Amino acid sequence: MNLNDLKKAWENLSKTVNLSPIRTEKQYKKMVQLADMLSDVIASSKKHSLLDLFELVSELIRAYEHEHFPVKDAKPQDILAFLMQEHHLKQSDLPEVGNQSVISQILAGARQLNVRQINALAKRFKVSAGVFFERA
Template structure:
């Protein structure tokens, strides 16, 4: 990908397309889609990044964060956007 620099006419672009298709096929067969609620995904990401509730200031006050993690409150659009930016992931996992 570094070699092609986005040039559609680069000689390696065909190889890149083939490798990309093979990777997609492999992942569809061998890598299961994670299951869970948006809160489960958030808890997983918190664990992976070594975060505690107090580190999620973009969600709001400590009380709001506790309610979200306890499943008593859903994430709103602003919070979803902030989390997807923080964790560099699709907002869809929080919906």
């Protein structure tokens, strides 16, 4: 690994995207916008070349939200259940996530959301994908 090459690549990337911990609401909004664009491009692909970048951006968003918008003990399935209730949706209303059986397993906590499902839910409910990642 050549550190000079790495430094140049990082400087070029930094000019386009500030891939660093989010410290301000303005940075947060830009990062959410980037995550939305990446989600649209990646769609349901499990091997897209930008998938790792999407996951890094989602983690930065998650860290900022955890610090600034703490949600005590909210699990992804609880958030999904809340959003479904707020939007008056049944399990069968989310075919982009899976069939009714899959949704039932997710809501019961017997199955975790995968990246494709997280992207679909974030897009549908217009929320950050980070809200659907399991918190430690």
